[in-house]
Amino acid sequence: MSEPLLVCEGLSRSFGGVKAVAGVSLSLTAGMVTALVGPNGAGKTTCFNLITGNLRADAGSALLRGQSIMGLKPHRVARMGVARSFQDLRLFTHMSVRDNVRAATETSAWFWQPGGAAARKAREAAAEEALARTGLTALAEARAIDLAYAERKFLSMARILAARADIWLLDEPASGLDLSSRRRFGELLKEARRQGVAICLIEHNLDVVTELADRIAFLDQGQVLAEGDPQTILRDPKLAAIYFGDREDAA
Amino acid sequence: MIAYFTNLASLGAIFCILAATLNVAVGYAGIFSVAHAVFFGLGAYAGAQVSLLLIPDALVAMVVAALVAGALSLCLALPALRVRGEYFVAASLGLQMMAVTLFSEAKTLTGGIGGLTGIPRPHILGVEVSTLPVALAALALILLATALLMRGSFGRTLQAIRDGESAAEALGKNVAAAKALAVAFACAGAGVAGALFAMHMQFVNVESFNLDQSVLIMAMVIIGGTGTLWGPLVGAVILLSLPAGLAFMPFIPSTEVGAVQQIIYGLAMTLLMVFRPAGLVGDLSRGKSHA
Amino acid sequence: MLLLQLLLQGLQVGALYALTAAGFALIFGATRIFHFAHGSAFTLAGYTFLFATQAGWPWYLGGLAGVVVATLFGLGIYWFVYRPIQRHEGSFFTVFVAAFGVGIVVQNLIGMFAGRGFASVDTPLSRAVEVLPDVYLAEVFWVAIGLSLLLFLLLTLFLTRHNAGVALRALHQNPDLLRAYGLSSTKLSLLAFAVGSALAAPAAILTAMTSGLNEAIGHQVMLISMAATIVGGVGSLRGAALAGLMLGVAEAVALSFVDTQWAEAVSFLVLFAFIIFRPSGIFGITQAR
Numbered sequence: 001m002s003e004p005l006l007v008c009e010g011l012s013r014s015f016g017g018v019k020a021v022a023g024v025s026l027s028l029t030a031g032m033v034t035a036l037v038g039p040n041g042a043g044k045t046t047c048f049n050l051i052t053g054n055l056r057a058d059a060g061s062a063l064l065r066g067q068s069i070m071g072l073k074p075h076r077v078a079r080m081g082v083a084r085s086f087q088d089l090r091l092f093t094h095m096s097v098r099d100n101v102r103a104a105t106e107t108s109a110w111f112w113q114p115g116g117a118a119a120r121k122a123r124e125a126a127a128e129e130a131l132a133r134t135g136l137t138a139l140a141e142a143r144a145i146d147l148a149y150a151e152r153k154f155l156s157m158a159r160i161l162a163a164r165a166d167i168w169l170l171d172e173p174a175s176g177l178d179l180s181s182r183r184r185f186g187e188l189l190k191e192a193r194r195q196g197v198a199i200c201l202i203e204h205n206l207d208v209v210t211e212l213a214d215r216i217a218f219l220d221q222g223q224v225l226a227e228g229d230p231q232t233i234l235r236d237p238k239l240a241a242i243y244f245g246d247r248e249d250a251a
Numbered sequence: 252m253i254a255y256f257t258n259l260a261s262l263g264a265i266f267c268i269l270a271a272t273l274n275v276a277v278g279y280a281g282i283f284s285v286a287h288a289v290f291f292g293l294g295a296y297a298g299a300q301v302s303l304l305l306i307p308d309a310l311v312a313m314v315v316a317a318l319v320a321g322a323l324s325l326c327l328a329l330p331a332l333r334v335r336g337e338y339f340v341a342a343s344l345g346l347q348m349m350a351v352t353l354f355s356e357a358k359t360l361t362g363g364i365g366g367l368t369g370i371p372r373p374h375i376l377g378v379e380v381s382t383l384p385v386a387l388a389a390l391a392l393i394l395l396a397t398a399l400l401m402r403g404s405f406g407r408t409l410q411a412i413r414d415g416e417s418a419a420e421a422l423g424k425n426v427a428a429a430k431a432l433a434v435a436f437a438c439a440g441a442g443v444a445g446a447l448f449a450m451h452m453q454f455v456n457v458e459s460f461n462l463d464q465s466v467l468i469m470a471m472v473i474i475g476g477t478g479t480l481w482g483p484l485v486g487a488v489i490l491l492s493l494p495a496g497l498a499f500m501p502f503i504p505s506t507e508v509g510a511v512q513q514i515i516y517g518l519a520m521t522l523l524m525v526f527r528p529a530g531l532v533g534d535l536s537r538g539k540s541h542a
Numbered sequence: 543m544l545l546l547q548l549l550l551q552g553l554q555v556g557a558l559y560a561l562t563a564a565g566f567a568l569i570f571g572a573t574r575i576f577h578f579a580h581g582s583a584f585t586l587a588g589y590t591f592l593f594a595t596q597a598g599w600p601w602y603l604g605g606l607a608g609v610v611v612a613t614l615f616g617l618g619i620y621w622f623v624y625r626p627i628q629r630h631e632g633s634f635f636t637v638f639v640a641a642f643g644v645g646i647v648v649q650n651l652i653g654m655f656a657g658r659g660f661a662s663v664d665t666p667l668s669r670a671v672e673v674l675p676d677v678y679l680a681e682v683f684w685v686a687i688g689l690s691l692l693l694f695l696l697l698t699l700f701l702t703r704h705n706a707g708v709a710l711r712a713l714h715q716n717p718d719l720l721r722a723y724g725l726s727s728t729k730l731s732l733l734a735f736a737v738g739s740a741l742a743a744p745a746a747i748l749t750a751m752t753s754g755l756n757e758a759i760g761h762q763v764m765l766i767s768m769a770a771t772i773v774g775g776v777g778s779l780r781g782a783a784l785a786g787l788m789l790g791v792a793e794a795v796a797l798s799f800v801d802t803q804w805a806e807a808v809s810f811l812v813l814f815a816f817i818i819f820r821p822s823g824i825f826g827i828t829q830a831r
């Protein structure tokens with residue numbers, strides 16, 4: 001097995017008294033889908049926020065290709081090749097679909113992008129490809145706010161595709177999708193896996209997890225309770241009890 | 252009569268520059284500054300001093316004014332990076348009020364309340380020129396630059412930040428840098444307008460750079476429509492022709508023209524916000540919830 | 543002794559700032575509307591009082607008229623301006639521009655009808671007497687302090703004891719909760735605007751009796767209220783009032799170090815510093831971002 005791209009160890013963060021994430025260790029490997037599973041409020045989104053620098057960790061480390069990314073600003077982490085999606089999508093609502101995707105290909109905040117005409121062509125091509133792969137080409141001129149639910153979710157994916165990152169952190173990208181959309185989403189993900197992207201997927205639907213994940217990390221109350229291949233994890237009755245919410249200590 | 256119209260046209264071009272540049276901050280970057288007149292003033296004082304002390308060259312004056320206003324735009328960028336929404340408006344109001352005090356008190360630089368007088372007419376390479384062509388050329392250049400930048404990646408970055416700051420960051424955009432640049436661009440443009448204004452009027456004082464002026468510029472952008480290239484120009488022309496139009500109405504006593512004009516644009520601002528929040532030129536569905 | 547004199551003056555001005563700021567903070571807390579036209583309620587109340595006394599009305603009737611006009615103004619602006627904007631989900635900026643427009647209209651109407659420049663009401667209360675060597679105090683000082691304290695007491699009682707007051711506080715903390723209980727948030731918003739605007743009236747009347755009014759005073763009042771609300775920490779009535787008091791004192795005390803012109807800038811310097819270094823204010827808990 002190849003070296004992991006991203007290695008997190010002992011990530012912790014509390015809000016007031018609540019330990020949202022308490023010592024999570026997680027590693028992501030190229031060409032592998034790791035599903036982050038756990039009940040609501042388990043700390044999944046917070047894990048992402050700690051990795052991407054949206055939140056400061058109280059303790060722990062995160063190494064990207066051996067280099068620490070702790071304490072870096074979100075845009076720095078992004079430029080190092082970590083792309084993420086948001087549970088609430090956060091599309092650029094008043095921009096066109098194409099501009100949403102174009103924006104993902106441009107990282108310089110300066111008046112113009114570096115690299116001249118050749119780089120511009122490459123960016124345009126990346127944007128068009130992302131639109132095509134997500135089936136949004138026909139809607140490219142529509143504004144993001146006018147899209148239907150599934151289209152919005154695919155636009156969020158298109159931005160990630162266009163960003164050409166090698167680590168994807170996806171926060172419930174398939175939730176609420178109908179069956180055929182979910183199948184299309186699965187194809188997208190498998191394609192990226194073939195291309196060697198390291199993917200971390202937060203997902204509540206266990207069917208999706210079984211189909212797509214190579215590994216599962218089971219998170220509850222900020223801790224990784226179990227980690228391993230999907231069959232073993234999903235068959236564990238104790239975890240199932242926690243996941244489906246009928247444990248005794250439920251508050 | 253011709254002199255009257257050239258004067259009006261020159262002022263029109265100057266205010267079009269002000270409105271167009273404020274629109275970059277307000278319409279594209281979502282930075283709602285009510286301190287644009289401060290940078291207009293900085294440019295005017297800088298341009299006037301260059302003309303008075305150094306050489307009365309319009310180009311030099313405009314460049315210096317742009318540099319001064321652009322550099323000091325940091326005062327506005329700083330709160331823009333820290334806070335948003337109402338808080339930023341409050342900060343820019345505070346900046347506006349402090350600047351007026353500074354302008355009236357820093358007598359060696361600004362001439363205090365009395366202002367700077369005897370500013371030479373604009374020259375280019377030693378030849379005296381009238382303001383109008385210079386102002387029009389500056390306006391055209393600034394509009395061209397705005398159009399190019401806003402349709403390109405920079406404009407996309409600003410709009411992305413406006414619509415979703417954290418998502419823009421997650422795509423690798425340096426939000427602080429982009430905001431600071433947008434503010435610097437807008438303020439430098441206001442500085443250019445200020446230099447032109449000083450050379451055109453041959454006299455400047457703090458009266459032209461107070462909160463009322465900032466609100467007037469803001470009103471131009473809002474009434475025309477934010478986030479469009481032409482909206483601010485339409486707004487500027489409408490609001491500037493208002494006093495001229497009112498002057499022809501015999502039933503308004505001349506002492507009250509100013510007040511009537513202010514009432515009209517105050518009413519226009521309120522009614523527009525209630526009934527057509529995107530402005531006259533703006534696309535209606537775009538105007539909603541831009542914050 | 544000069545310092546003591548300035549301090550007392552600062553307290554008097556600050557007490558009035560505290561009242562207007564509390565009104566602003568109450569409205570913002572309950573409705574999330576940054577009521578930039580709050581200064582207009584102040585101006586209208588002050589000038590109503592001025593006209594009433596000039597017309598020979600007794601002071602209490604004039605004062606009542608001022609309160610009524612301010613309250614009506616608050617109700618009117620909510621109903622005709624803010625509510626339609628909120629209905630089409632206008633951004634805070636839409637609200638700001640609309641409110642600013644109202645402020646401009648009020649200022650110029652008053653300028654047209656009441657004349658421009660300072661106007662004040664001279665009452666026996668405004669005559670200063672020497673209370674300590676070199677320290678002069680008018681009775682209006684005690685009125686200002688006493689009235690502010692009284693109104694705060696009433697406001698606190700209202701917000702903690704009265705049903706509607708408790709609902710107002712709840713509205714601030716969680717609008718959805720209220721809707722679930724079936725209380726109309728429109729009615730409560732109206733109440734917030736009525737009470738908040740009425741709070742500006744006593745301050746305006748006392749200002750008319752002391753330093754005097756001018757048509758542009760609304761700007762100043764609005765800016766101070768906003769500054770106090772932010773410095774005090776948005777969401778904290780007590781913070782806003784305290785910050786208002788402090789700004790008044792700071793301005794007055796600054797007078798002993800700098801010229802009058804600079805004293806005005808002191809409040810804005812404080813505001814600016816807070817926004818950059820501590821946007822949550824003194825008592826604020828939530829970060830502004």
Ligand SMILES: Nc1ncnc2c1ncn2[C@@H]1O[C@H](COP(=O)(O)OP(=O)(O)OP(=O)(O)O)[C@@H](O)[C@H]1O
Pocket residue numbers: 015018019020038039040041042043044045046047087
């Ligand atoms: N910014 C924050 N401030 C305070 N508490 C927070 C913050 N972010 C998360 N929390 C708390 O941390 C805990 C974990 O939240 P998190 O969003 O990570 O859960 P999650 O696993 O993503 O849940 P879900 O499946 O509902 O998305 C929750 O109790 C939440 O209330």
Ligand SMILES: [Mg+2]
Pocket residue numbers: 044045046087
């Ligand atoms: Mg989550």
